[in-house]
Amino acid sequence: MPVWVLLPGAIVIGYVVWRLGMATLRALSGPPPGTLDTEPPPTEPEDVRDLEVYLVCGECGTEFKVERLGELQIPRHCGEKMQVVRRPAGA
Numbered sequence: 001m002p003v004w005v006l007l008p009g010a011i012v013i014g015y016v017v018w019r020l021g022m023a024t025l026r027a028l029s030g031p032p033p034g035t036l037d038t039e040p041p042p043t044e045p046e047d048v049r050d051l052e053v054y055l056v057c058g059e060c061g062t063e064f065k066v067e068r069l070g071e072l073q074i075p076r077h078c079g080e081k082m083q084v085v086r087r088p089a090g091a
Contacts, residue, residue: 045070052089055082 045068053066059078063085074081 043070050089052087054085054087056085057082 047067048069049067053069055064055066055075056062057077057080059080062077062082064075064082072084074084076082
């Protein structure tokens with residue numbers, strides 16, 4: 001069989017294999033950047049002075065009064081996480 005008869009078919013088959021390979025690699029690599037918003041938008045800090053919220057260290061008794069509450073991340077003091085304590089107003 002002459003080469004000029006087989007060459008167009010080989011080019012088409014090579015192109016199809018290349019496209020399928022690229023599509024498979026794109027599918028395995030995951031979604032494009034920025035399409036997954038896993039973090040919620042930041043919220044405005046809330047004023048909690050009237051609620052009497054404290055962070056208390058269980059080891060040494062150190063207390064921090066919480067006045068504004070945004071995203072709560074419990075700090076560590078003496079190597080241990082501090083406890084959240086709510087006290088009645090005026091106590």
